[in-house]
Amino acid sequence: MANQDFHWTPEDLAWAAGLFEGEGCIALSRPAATRPQVQWNLVLASTDLDVLERLQTVVGMGQISGPRDRGHKLHWVWCVSRREHVRLLLEAMLPWLGSRRRARAEECLAFFEANPPGMHRSSLCKAGLHVRTEENVRVSVDEQGRVRRRCIPCAQASSRRYYEKTREVA
Numbered sequence: 001m002a003n004q005d006f007h008w009t010p011e012d013l014a015w016a017a018g019l020f021e022g023e024g025c026i027a028l029s030r031p032a033a034t035r036p037q038v039q040w041n042l043v044l045a046s047t048d049l050d051v052l053e054r055l056q057t058v059v060g061m062g063q064i065s066g067p068r069d070r071g072h073k074l075h076w077v078w079c080v081s082r083r084e085h086v087r088l089l090l091e092a093m094l095p096w097l098g099s100r101r102r103a104r105a106e107e108c109l110a111f112f113e114a115n116p117p118g119m120h121r122s123s124l125c126k127a128g129l130h131v132r133t134e135e136n137v138r139v140s141v142d143e144q145g146r147v148r149r150r151c152i153p154c155a156q157a158s159s160r161r162y163y164e165k166t167r168e169v170a
């Protein structure tokens with residue numbers, strides 16, 4: 001889909017991506033029983049409201065809430081939760097993101113690609129993240145004869161997280 005609503009200059013995007021790279025987060029909310037799909041949000045918390053207001057103006061999306069004082073300092077939160085906005089902004093910022101955040105952004109975009117709006121939850125894995133396909137599901141039978149289905153992308157992600165954690169400690 002063309003980007004009709006937003007007119008970003010490369011400078012806008014580079015600035016927004018730089019800020020997002022430092023403080024932002026591509027956050028995933030788990031599906032509630034009432035919602036068929038997980039929701040991806042772009043979130044950025046800051047103690048400087050004016051920074052968030054500038055971000056909101058520059059990218060033309062997102063809502064600012066606060067102030068909140070959970071933790072130690074008073075802060076505000078900018079959040080984009082509309083699926084189409086999340087997709088457009090991530091795609092646009094992609095070239096400026098570092099490898100780790102880019103991998104996360106690509107995971108989110110791949111999810112959107114694989115999950116058109118309105119897809120039912122039962123077609124997704126337990127985490128609500130991956131479409132159940134033959135390639136994505138490993139079927140095995142345990143000693144009691146019960147059939148187990150494991151989501152391969154979920155298993156890979158958890159072993160990658162384990163690897164990164166042990167590497168950080170070392």
Ligand SMILES: [Zn+2]
Nearest residue numbers: 125130151154
């Ligand atoms: Zn999965």
